[in-house]
Amino acid sequence: MPAQMSGALRRLLGAxxxxxxxQRTLAILAVAVLVLxxxxxxxWLTRPxxxxxxxxxSGEDASAIVDQLxxxxxxxxxxxxxxxxxxxxxxxxxxxxxxxxxxxxSAGTTGYxxxxxxxxxxxxxxxxxxxxxxxxxxxxxxxxAMSGVKTASVQLAIPKESVFVSQKADPTxxxxxxxxxxTLSADQVQAIVHLTSAxxxxxxxxxxxxxxxxxxxxxxxxxxxxGSAGQQASDYExxxxxxxxxxxxxxxxxxxxxxxxxxxxxxESAQRVEESYDVPxxxxxxxxxxxxxxxxxxxxxTKAGVLGPDNIAVxxxxxxxxxxxxxxxxxxxxxxxxxxxxxxxxxxxxAGAISRQTISVAVNADKVTGxxxxxxxxxxxxxxGINTNRGDKVTVETASFSTAAADxxxxxxxxxxxxxxxxNLTHLITTGAIALVAIGGLVVLLMILRKLFRRDPxxxxxxxxxxxxxxxxxxxxxxxxxxxxxxxxxLEAPATIPYTPRGLTAEPNEFEQLQAEINAxxxxxxxxxxxxxxxxxxxxxLT
Numbered sequence: 011m012p013a014q015m016s017g018a019l020r021r022l023l024g025a026x027x028x029x030x031x032x033q034r035t036l037a038i039l040a041v042a043v044l045v046l047x048x049x050x051x052x053x054w055l056t057r058p059x060x061x062x063x064x065x066x067x068s069g070e071d072a073s074a075i076v077d078q079l080x081x082x083x084x085x086x087x088x089x090x091x092x093x094x095x096x097x098x099x100x101x102x103x104x105x106x107x108x109x110x111x112x113x114x115x116s117a118g119t120t121g122y123x124x125x126x127x128x129x130x131x132x133x134x135x136x137x138x139x140x141x142x143x144x145x146x147x148x149x150x151x152x153x154x155a156m157s158g159v160k161t162a163s164v165q166l167a168i169p170k171e172s173v174f175v176s177q178k179a180d181p182t183x184x185x186x187x188x189x190x191x192x193t194l195s196a197d198q199v200q201a202i203v204h205l206t207s208a209x210x211x212x213x214x215x216x217x218x219x220x221x222x223x224x225x226x227x228x229x230x231x232x233x234x235x236x237g238s239a240g241q242q243a244s245d246y247e248x249x250x251x252x253x254x255x256x257x258x259x260x261x262x263x264x265x266x267x268x269x270x271x272x273x274x275x276x277x278e279s280a281q282r283v284e285e286s287y288d289v290p291x292x293x294x295x296x297x298x299x300x301x302x303x304x305x306x307x308x309x310x311x312t313k314a315g316v317l318g319p320d321n322i323a324v325x326x327x328x329x330x331x332x333x334x335x336x337x338x339x340x341x342x343x344x345x346x347x348x349x350x351x352x353x354x355x356x357x358x359x360x361a362g363a364i365s366r367q368t369i370s371v372a373v374n375a376d377k378v379t380g381x382x383x384x385x386x387x388x389x390x391x392x393x394x395g396i397n398t399n400r401g402d403k404v405t406v407e408t409a410s411f412s413t414a415a416a417d418x419x420x421x422x423x424x425x426x427x428x429x430x431x432x433x434n435l436t437h438l439i440t441t442g443a444i445a446l447v448a449i450g451g452l453v454v455l456l457m458i459l460r461k462l463f464r465r466d467p468x469x470x471x472x473x474x475x476x477x478x479x480x481x482x483x484x485x486x487x488x489x490x491x492x493x494x495x496x497x498x499x500x501l502e503a504p505a506t507i508p509y510t511p512r513g514l515t516a517e518p519n520e521f522e523q524l525q526a527e528i529n530a531x532x533x534x535x536x537x538x539x540x541x542x543x544x545x546x547x548x549x550x551x552l553t
Contacts, residue, residue, distance in 0.1 A: 058098035065094040071115035188223040243275040266374040273367040288351040297347040305339035375408040
């Protein structure tokens, strides 16, 4: 071992031996904290990144997959109440292949995968049921992919086709949902309804029922999504109010007007059929028929008459037959079928049609003076699409606006700013205090360590090693060192003056002895002398 390293090691061991019990305890605690911190940091740095292996698992599948991971020696974590299994990211692909080879998860065999195991000997009933289950499984997996849906179950009721039934029943569907938290929005419910109805032939959106795990009816058969009419009315009112308010802000200025819109939305849906006919000019004749009959008598007057209802001759009582004059009968008819235009229009009227709307506008009379109410009313009617035929109405009034809300808002804003400033100041003071405490603790620790590892000059004799004796000039007497008594050496002193370091012999004057030691040390080893003087100065500052 090099001399420098061995010397540093000896000094360190010597400093440790000189520690008091309290200092040794603090040193041991510091070393333990450093070791534990290093171990924790190393564990955190080497911790693997976990990724989902499978999610939405049943209890049986989760247990089987965990057993498989245990056999493979792969670390895992459970989430979402055990339905999600997390493994290191670099193990995901391999473990998925291993699980697939073992047929896991078994509950995932749904959808069109059911058709893969169907044999050629399956009956028609088995084929129909399996196909319906496949569609249900595919719909359930698609719905589960939506945000906010944890699990989904779809049941389809598809009537069987029959030639002996004159009217065919419409198919229906029911969807059961388990959400991750809260209730789904109206748009999400509508998306699920239309997704389900579009996947089944003949299934209408109003025939889809949606229920969540809390028992809330989100969509019912025959009426559609629950609260859809109210939602449509609210959306329409909000859209019209924003449009009118934006227009008024440009005309009378922001904050000088307020708009309220009330709309009546119809909840009924209907189907209307209209037929119209029109005869075009110069239309061609599609069909034409005519008939003509002509009868003439002989004028003899001897005829018995005409046949009655029962082929009985009825005597003529007057006319040509009675008088014996000539008679005639003419019957002509003509039928023409001309081409005409026929238009048949069938319209489905969905729920949500606007039956009537009213708009109320209030203008701040203290701020708006250069525009009249008629102009504002016309602008609002045009912007909102007012239809007077259905009873729409616009009301515009001027009034002085209350400033209580604005004042309260200003006060609240000022209070919020003051609180934020106080919080920032508190945070700054806290941070500064923590920084000062940390710096103070660091300074104290450095001072303690410096004191521990610095040699105390009063602790024992100074080991100067083998120092050469000081050599005095022979002539002139200048620069001669002083003797222990404070007097200069005589000129006849020998060329070399022997000097014994402190600690080897007892000196009568400690100050003189120390001065002589420093002079000799400075002449022999300036670096060690500087270190020694530095230690004396630090000791004096500490005391």
